[in-house]
Amino acid sequence: GAPRRLVSDRGSAFTSKTFKNFCSEYGIKHILNAVASPRANGQCERFNRTILECLRAMNAGYEDDCWDQHVKVIQYGINTTPNKTTKVAPYTALVGAVPNPLADSKLIFEIKESLEKCDLAEIRKK
Structure with missing residues (x-):
């Protein structure tokens, strides 16, 4: 079910009327952190640091910035x-x-990736 309370920063996604209505509808107590105070949301900030460290490690050795290809593996881990x-x-x-x-x-x-590369119109003609 829905959480009883939710702690967030003051990003526009969390201060929007839509989000306020969502919290109200599901009975969620929304707690906003102080402005420019990442320590107030320490667990989340620490978790984000872990994700960034994993992305850096997985992307090491690649010439281009292909971090998005590693997100699923990191999430699974x-x-x-x-x-x-x-x-x-x-x-x-x-x-x-x-x-x-x-x-x-x-x-x-x-x-799935291989199927997406197939030319279905050409296959149907055959």
């Missing part, structure tokens, strides 16, 4: 790594099951 305190991975805690191996996901991605 974070979601399937057991928490030090609970000893349970976020995915398992949320879904109640162990996720499929990443190889399956990569295979599906490769197949």
